[in-house]
Amino acid sequence: MDDREKQRRVEVFAGHCRDRSLPFTSQRRMILEAVLDLDNHPSADQVHERVARRLPGISRATVYRTLETLVRLGVITKACHPGRVVRYDRRTDVHHHLICLNCDEVADISDEHLDAIPLPDTSALGFELSDHRVQLRGICQTCREKEEGS
Amino acid sequence: MDDREKQRRVEVFAGHCRDRSLPFTSQRRMILEAVLDLDNHPSADQVHERVARRLPGISRATVYRTLETLVRLGVITKACHPGRVVRYDRRTDVHHHLICLNCDEVADISDEHLDAIPLPDTSALGFELSDHRVQLRGICQTCREKEEGS
DNA sequence: TTAAGTGCAAAAGCTTTGCGGGTAG
DNA sequence: CTACCCGCAAAGCTTTTGCACTTAA
Numbered sequence: 181m182d183d184r185e186k187q188r189r190v191e192v193f194a195g196h197c198r199d200r201s202l203p204f205t206s207q208r209r210m211i212l213e214a215v216l217d218l219d220n221h222p223s224a225d226q227v228h229e230r231v232a233r234r235l236p237g238i239s240r241a242t243v244y245r246t247l248e249t250l251v252r253l254g255v256i257t258k259a260c261h262p263g264r265v266v267r268y269d270r271r272t273d274v275h276h277h278l279i280c281l282n283c284d285e286v287a288d289i290s291d292e293h294l295d296a297i298p299l300p301d302t303s304a305l306g307f308e309l310s311d312h313r314v315q316l317r318g319i320c321q322t323c324r325e326k327e328e329g330s
Numbered sequence: 331m332d333d334r335e336k337q338r339r340v341e342v343f344a345g346h347c348r349d350r351s352l353p354f355t356s357q358r359r360m361i362l363e364a365v366l367d368l369d370n371h372p373s374a375d376q377v378h379e380r381v382a383r384r385l386p387g388i389s390r391a392t393v394y395r396t397l398e399t400l401v402r403l404g405v406i407t408k409a410c411h412p413g414r415v416v417r418y419d420r421r422t423d424v425h426h427h428l429i430c431l432n433c434d435e436v437a438d439i440s441d442e443h444l445d446a447i448p449l450p451d452t453s454a455l456g457f458e459l460s461d462h463r464v465q466l467r468g469i470c471q472t473c474r475e476k477e478e479g480s
Numbered sequence: 481t482t483a484a485g486t487g488c489a490a491a492a493g494c495t496t497t498g499c500g501g502g503t504a505g
Numbered sequence: 506c507t508a509c510c511c512g513c514a515a516a517g518c519t520t521t522t523g524c525a526c527t528t529a530a
Contacts (some may be wrong), residue, residue: 203484203529205356232344239487239516244520246485260429260465262408264416264495265519277459287457299466300441306471307428307437315410315450315463321456343510353504375494387522394495394509414520417495 181270186216189255195252196253209236211246221259221267221286225262261286261292274311289316331420336366339405346403360385361396362405371409371436372444411436424461430470436477439466 197204216232222230230241232292235254236302247268259269259277263284276294278287294314302309319327343362347354356358364380365372372380378393395464397418399407409419409427413434426444428437452459 183369201483201530205485205529223519237487240519241488241521242486243368258348258412260412263412265463266412269386274417278452278455281460287453287455288416289450289455290367293400293448294450297447297464298443301464302428302439302468304426305437305439306378306474307430307468309382309466310431310468311335311340313467314447315465316452316459317461317463318459321490324456324458327422351505351508355504355510357511373494390494391496391513438514449524 181216181219186213189216193250193253193255196255198249207231207238207242208246210238211243212250215247215250215256215268216270219288221261221269223265223267225266228321259286260315274313276314276316277329278316278318278320280323281317282319282323283302285320285322287320300322331366331368332362336363339366339391341428343400343403343405345444357388357392358396358399360388361393362400364419365397365400365420366422369438371411371419373415375415377418382400399423406432409436410465424463426464428466428468428470428471431467432469432473435470435472437470 187313190209190212193208194204196202197208209324210231211227212247214227216319218230220226220228224244224247226242227247228238228240229240231243247256251258251268257269257272259267261277261279261284262281271288274295276289276291278289279285291314297314299309299312339348340344340362343358344354345351346359347377361377363378368376368380370376373396374394375390377397378388378390381388381393384467397406401408401418404422407419407422409417410436411417411427411429412431417436424443424445426439428439429435441464447462447464449462
């Protein structure tokens with residue numbers, strides 16, 4: 181992500197903080213910047229590792245708490261995947277995922293046809309629909325190469 | 331799931347065991363039956379709790395190991411969701427999920443239009459596509475009622 | 481000033497692993 | 506017989522929580 185877009189996203193977060201009278205701390209800013217730098221749907225620990233390069237004393241607890249705050253404010257999202265750790269996604273727009281059923285990795289993919297599919301009416305179920313994601317499930321290149329090698 | 335369908339699924343698993351010379355133990359059969367009984371994308375611990383009703387001595391380790399075996403054989407699947415525990419899905423056919431962004435719960439939904447959407451060509455990315463799922467994201471009825479109440 | 485955030489350390493929750501004994505085929 | 510599974514307990518990871526101190530506004 182280029183610096184201009186990153187700066188814009190940080191400003192959006194700063195605005196949310198002002199609106200809600202929440203302190204805009206340097207830790208929070210750096211945690212958001214770290215998520216925006218990472219394009220691999222990082223776990224909290226991977227975010228912590230990256231932030232710690234710039235701010236060596238930062239606590240894991242702060243990273244865990246801040247990531248949940250960012251999700252609650254809608255600044256970032258959680259990625260849906262089959263694994264056992266929470267993973268975050270810097271993207272908040274409609275996009276889709278390639279999911280490897282062998283290693284559980286998630287990669288982004290954009291496709292305008294998938295963006296435009298007609299969604300069913302879920303109001304009868306009491307479900308308030310906001311948006312959608314398509315998961316394309318299969319085997320990633322890395323895992324295929326490993327299988328061939330073995 | 332009705333008993334006939336359950337019986338059929340158990341037979342499919344028994345066949346896989348015969349093909350691969352794997353022991354078809356009573357623990358394995360009861361663990362599969364428990365997953366087939368549960369329609370809420372249960373965690374390993376929820377499966378363990380249900381199996382333990384019929385087989386009080388069963389170990390958590392056996393449940394964890396057996397669920398992974400069932401996934402590897404393609405008898406059940408893992409559900410993709412935003413939470414921090416692994417959750418299993420008795421369904422192996424194409425279907426879709428309602429995902430609550432508030433409580434992370436997953437509910438099944440079937441829709442023939444979503445089943446039939448055109449999938450992009452991922453071969454250029456080295457990704458071998460097998461199938462797809464659509465995640466419909468929003469707020470579930472339970473969470474909406476809680477919000478109104480507060 | 482003060483409400484909220486931060487760091488630390490301990491606790492809690494989920495999952496995996498090593499091992500001795502048991503069992504399906 | 507023999508390879509594989511089972512139960513147990515301990516270890517390993519990820520995430521949450523309580524508390525004293527610090528800080529943004």
